[in-house]
Amino acid sequence: MAQTITLKDTRRELRIYGGRTAVAVLAVLVALFLVFLRYFNLQVTGYETYRTQSERNRVQLQALPPKRGLIYDRHGALLAANQPSHILSLVRERVPDLEGTLSALGELVTVDEDDLEAFRRRLGQRRPYEPVPLRFRLTEEERARLAVNRHRLPGVVVDAQLMRHYPQGDLFTHAIGYVGRINEREAARLDASDYRGTFHIGKTGIERRYEDTLHGEVGYQNVETNAHGRVLRILDRFDPEPGQDLVLNLDSTLQRVATEALGDQRGAVVAMDPATGGVLALVSTPVFDGNLFVNGISSRDYSALRDSPDVPLFNRAVQGQYPPGSTIKPLMGVAGLESGLVTPESTVPDPGWYRLPGDTRRYRDWILRIRGTGHAPEVDLHMALAESCDVYFYDLARRLTVDRMHEYLAPFGLGARTGIDTTNERPGVLPSSDWKRKTLGQPWYPGETLSVGIGQGYMLATPVQLAAATAAIANRGVFHVPKLVRRIGGDAVAPAPARVIEAAPETWDAIHEGMRAVVHGERGTAKIIARGLQYQMAGKTGTAQVIGIAQGEVYDEDEIAERHRNHGLFVAFAPLEAPTIAVAVIVENGGGSTAASPIAREVIDAWLLRGTLADG
Amino acid sequence: MVDYVRQLPGHEAGLGRGSRAAAGPRFDVPLLVLLLALTGYGLVVLYSAADGDMGAVMRQARYFVLGFLVMLVAAQFPLVRYQRWSPWVYLGGLLLLFGVMFFGVGAKGAQRWLDLGGFRFQPSEIMKLLVPMTVAWYLADRVLPPRLPYLLVCFGLIALPAALILQQPDLGTALLIAASGLFVVFMAGMGWRYIFGAVALALASAWPMWTFVLKDYQRQRILTLLNPESDKLGAGWNIIQSKTAIGSGGWSGKGWLEGTQSHLDFLPESHTDFIIAVLAEEFGLRGVVLLLALYLLILLRGFWIGLNAQSTYGRILAGSLTLTFFVYIFVNMGMVSGLLPVVGVPLPLVSAGGTSVVTLLAGFGLLMAVAAEQRVIGQ
Numbered sequence A: 001m002a003q004t005i006t007l008k009d010t011r012r013e014l015r016i017y018g019g020r021t022a023v024a025v026l027a028v029l030v031a032l033f034l035v036f037l038r039y040f041n042l043q044v045t046g047y048e049t050y051r052t053q054s055e056r057n058r059v060q061l062q063a064l065p066p067k068r069g070l071i072y073d074r075h076g077a078l079l080a081a082n083q084p085s086h087i088l089s090l091v092r093e094r095v096p097d098l099e100g101t102l103s104a105l106g107e108l109v110t111v112d113e114d115d116l117e118a119f120r121r122r123l124g125q126r127r128p129y130e131p132v133p134l135r136f137r138l139t140e141e142e143r144a145r146l147a148v149n150r151h152r153l154p155g156v157v158v159d160a161q162l163m164r165h166y167p168q169g170d171l172f173t174h175a176i177g178y179v180g181r182i183n184e185r186e187a188a189r190l191d192a193s194d195y196r197g198t199f200h201i202g203k204t205g206i207e208r209r210y211e212d213t214l215h216g217e218v219g220y221q222n223v224e225t226n227a228h229g230r231v232l233r234i235l236d237r238f239d240p241e242p243g244q245d246l247v248l249n250l251d252s253t254l255q256r257v258a259t260e261a262l263g264d265q266r267g268a269v270v271a272m273d274p275a276t277g278g279v280l281a282l283v284s285t286p287v288f289d290g291n292l293f294v295n296g297i298s299s300r301d302y303s304a305l306r307d308s309p310d311v312p313l314f315n316r317a318v319q320g321q322y323p324p325g326s327t328i329k330p331l332m333g334v335a336g337l338e339s340g341l342v343t344p345e346s347t348v349p350d351p352g353w354y355r356l357p358g359d360t361r362r363y364r365d366w367i368l369r370i371r372g373t374g375h376a377p378e379v380d381l382h383m384a385l386a387e388s389c390d391v392y393f394y395d396l397a398r399r400l401t402v403d404r405m406h407e408y409l410a411p412f413g414l415g416a417r418t419g420i421d422t423t424n425e426r427p428g429v430l431p432s433s434d435w436k437r438k439t440l441g442q443p444w445y446p447g448e449t450l451s452v453g454i455g456q457g458y459m460l461a462t463p464v465q466l467a468a469a470t471a472a473i474a475n476r477g478v479f480h481v482p483k484l485v486r487r488i489g490g491d492a493v494a495p496a497p498a499r500v501i502e503a504a505p506e507t508w509d510a511i512h513e514g515m516r517a518v519v520h521g522e523r524g525t526a527k528i529i530a531r532g533l534q535y536q537m538a539g540k541t542g543t544a545q546v547i548g549i550a551q552g553e554v555y556d557e558d559e560i561a562e563r564h565r566n567h568g569l570f571v572a573f574a575p576l577e578a579p580t581i582a583v584a585v586i587v588e589n590g591g592g593s594t595a596a597s598p599i600a601r602e603v604i605d606a607w608l609l610r611g612t613l614a615d616g
Numbered sequence B: 001m002v003d004y005v006r007q008l009p010g011h012e013a014g015l016g017r018g019s020r021a022a023a024g025p026r027f028d029v030p031l032l033v034l035l036l037a038l039t040g041y042g043l044v045v046l047y048s049a050a051d052g053d054m055g056a057v058m059r060q061a062r063y064f065v066l067g068f069l070v071m072l073v074a075a076q077f078p079l080v081r082y083q084r085w086s087p088w089v090y091l092g093g094l095l096l097l098f099g100v101m102f103f104g105v106g107a108k109g110a111q112r113w114l115d116l117g118g119f120r121f122q123p124s125e126i127m128k129l130l131v132p133m134t135v136a137w138y139l140a141d142r143v144l145p146p147r148l149p150y151l152l153v154c155f156g157l158i159a160l161p162a163a164l165i166l167q168q169p170d171l172g173t174a175l176l177i178a179a180s181g182l183f184v185v186f187m188a189g190m191g192w193r194y195i196f197g198a199v200a201l202a203l204a205s206a207w208p209m210w211t212f213v214l215k216d217y218q219r220q221r222i223l224t225l226l227n228p229e230s231d232k233l234g235a236g237w238n239i240i241q242s243k244t245a246i247g248s249g250g251w252s253g254k255g256w257l258e259g260t261q262s263h264l265d266f267l268p269e270s271h272t273d274f275i276i277a278v279l280a281e282e283f284g285l286r287g288v289v290l291l292l293a294l295y296l297l298i299l300l301r302g303f304w305i306g307l308n309a310q311s312t313y314g315r316i317l318a319g320s321l322t323l324t325f326f327v328y329i330f331v332n333m334g335m336v337s338g339l340l341p342v343v344g345v346p347l348p349l350v351s352a353g354g355t356s357v358v359t360l361l362a363g364f365g366l367l368m369a370v371a372a373e374q375r376v377i378g379q
Helices: A010-045 A047-058 A098-108 A113-125 A140-148 A184-189 A205-209 A211-215 A252-262 A299-307 A325-339 A367-371 A381-386 A390-400 A402-412 A433-440 A446-453 A463-474 A505-520 A597-608 A610-615 B002-007 B009-023 B029-049 B054-074 B079-103 B123-140 B148-166 B171-187 B192-204 B206-213 B216-226 B237-249 B275-307 B312-336 B354-372
Strands: A059-064 A078-091 A131-135 A156-165 A179-181 A200-202 A219-225 A231-238 A246-248 A267-272 A279-285 A347-349 A353-355 A362-364 A378-380 A485-488 A538-544 A567-574 A581-587 B105-107 B110-116 B119-121
Touching: A010 A047, A010 B171, A010 B237, A010 B275, A010 B312, A047 B237, A078 A098, A078 A140, A098 A140, A113 A131, A113 A299, A140 A156, A200 A205, A200 A211, A205 A211, A252 A267, A252 A279, A252 A597, A267 A463, A267 A597, A279 A463, A325 A381, A325 A390, A325 A402, A325 A463, A325 A505, A325 A538, A325 A567, A347 A390, A353 A390, A362 A390, A378 A381, A378 A390, A381 A390, A381 A505, A390 A402, A390 A446, A402 A433, A402 A446, A402 A463, A463 A505, A463 A538, A463 A567, A463 A581, A505 A538, A505 A567, A538 A597, A567 A597, A581 A597, A597 A610, B029 B054, B029 B275, B029 B354, B054 B354, B079 B110, B079 B123, B079 B148, B079 B312, B079 B354, B123 B148, B123 B171, B123 B312, B123 B354, B148 B171, B171 B312, B192 B206, B237 B275, B275 B312, B275 B354, B312 B354
Parallel strands: none
Antiparallel strands: A059 A219, A078 A131, A078 A156, A179 A200, A219 A231, A246 A485, A267 A279, A267 A581, A347 A378, A353 A362, A538 A567, A567 A581, B105 B110, B110 B119
């Protein structure tokens, strides 16, 4: 078969090429006409729409964050302020070379690893035209350096913003809490429009509890901006409504005295005005500086706080649940007298130990170790309070039973949150047979009643509960919910309705007298603080066991590791005749109440003698 | 020959002078004038888009000068030399593309450049010329219209670099390169049945492409095109802003340097890919029509040169280069106005940028080389 050889036919090629060119020209004409139509459609038909849109583009509704309410102590000392702070941010879209810019910024201002890490995290969450903060609280010098170099750092923005500042540093952190940057979970919960332009929110304490009051209401302004939100001109403006200022019941002096008295010991002090429930001091040590949290604490600082064995972040005053020990004996006294099981005159024999009927186990009185015998052959209520006799209250507890004990002690605020206006309050435990069955699924044993009778065993209370209960005793039965905030804006805060614990006047007299003898009595357990006391103080010491002491074992303070030493407690009110302050003190591992009672005296001194001190 | 010339030194000068005089300066005056007008217009718009930054304008002007020099030099070589060298340079270009794949450096998640000791080079750029040149070389000596086996070879020559560039990923460039190669085949007379067959095949493969081949960002671009309002502040932002810029320009525009969209920074990429929006906002539809007219004249001149080319190689190459230039225009103006997906194609000879200017003007140099070797009228 002959092979067909096709030869190149230039004429045919040219004809085809001409045809193809004609098609191409036609296609080009059609396509360019389409483009023209599109632009005609946008620029002529849609002109009005797009002109309006372009106008709107320039005019933007911008949120004006309200000024957060300030927090003052009862005398007007500023505890939480707003400080102008300069923020260095980057607008991703305008930064041509992010890494280059970051390293250039690193030479102008201090940017540490934490800043960078937080910045990169935020970078992923923001739109490219939104400023992403890199550094907060620029110093004046840093701002000047940035201003000078601004031309070579496109997309770098420095904004001024009011930022929370706690001028007293660590002194009030546990009392008022702190604010921090709004996290994702909070952002989801918050009303987005209310918080437009606001970056911080109360995280703990008063800052959180009174968030709605402190925050205020957002304002708006119509501004002409460029696409990056840089304001070129303000067109009109609806001012934000600033948050309301809070005046607290706290007294800075008292707070400082209490904090300094605790020193480097771990512990808590709560002082209250018995007449109103106003909290005069709320201290938990160790302290930390809430300012650290305002703009995101560095991971190094945070892990230092979190991992410290002293758990400084833990607010012992409201979260710390301790066995109240003998500090509940006055309450037990009220229960005994009111139930008719004891009278001021009735006595209990005290050999230094107590035995349940039909049981061989001896429940020891703390005095046994010291004197080898009881407080006295026969102990009455007055002595039982003054000398903190365990045997007397073992006997009372046995006769009262745990459930009636619960009935009498619950009105003093034990076993339930007091309702103090802060966050993270814990309820403590006021045990009952019901409680044990529900939580542990076990029946109640009679021996446990004895432990509870002296504030040990399952019983747990927070310092604020003890302060509130002590205030109620001082008040002869009027129980006030502890209140940190005294005034909101200009208005006094209406206190929660007081709860009245019904008891005979003689009951209160007997308890007050017994507590007076704790301090002023010759053998009072707190007589060490009576020296030079210029007023009558009523108090009660307490010691809380940290580890169980086995039967027959002797507790030796020196041999036990510091962390296993007993907690020292002391509750007090003064002056006896017309109390104006009630205090609860706990010193963790203080060994005994002698660690706590001098602190209470210092606080009460500071409160009652403040006029004298000022004169001196 | 060299030896011969050396032996006859007196002849050398005469030969050189004579041949140059006979050929004359090899550049196409109408095309040069049109290109100068276009680049001048572009610089005026750029001055506004760059917010009156004379430095940016001067930088772009320097690229134009360089581009025009490359163009005029490129126009001086006889076409046959390009034809002979096309496949070899093409092979070199492919090697460089493989090099990019393994040793390339990148930015914004794409790996497009080779770092040659501080000097960054984008091999995909030269492939924009090498692909049509090589396909034209391959077809020039065959009987046209090309038969199916030749067509398949051509598609291989096109697909290989296009695929390499697509995975960088650089959708815009891959598209332009594929188009430039296909245009050669089209101008060479590829049968209509093949063309329709290929179109049908492309439509049929749209679904698997969407599902398996396209990357998320590409799918996102397409979805954004279909409904840019869906993500006003994110993906759709650019298109909404550019449409607003164009539309608010109206018939006569807001005036030079008066565009609010661009000067208040609402318009993204306002001096590169989206520069047409600045032009449309400030000069209005009038300015757009002027630009379209300039482009159309350049395209018509390109087609004219192709029709009058002497060799098959020059002819089909000229047609392809012209059509590719058109694709730049159509895709860019279409994408900025929301007709087409945003694929990162500059507005030719107006958008700021050095590489594309040099490549485009080098292409016009080739076109002028074709123009210099015209068919005798009436042959």
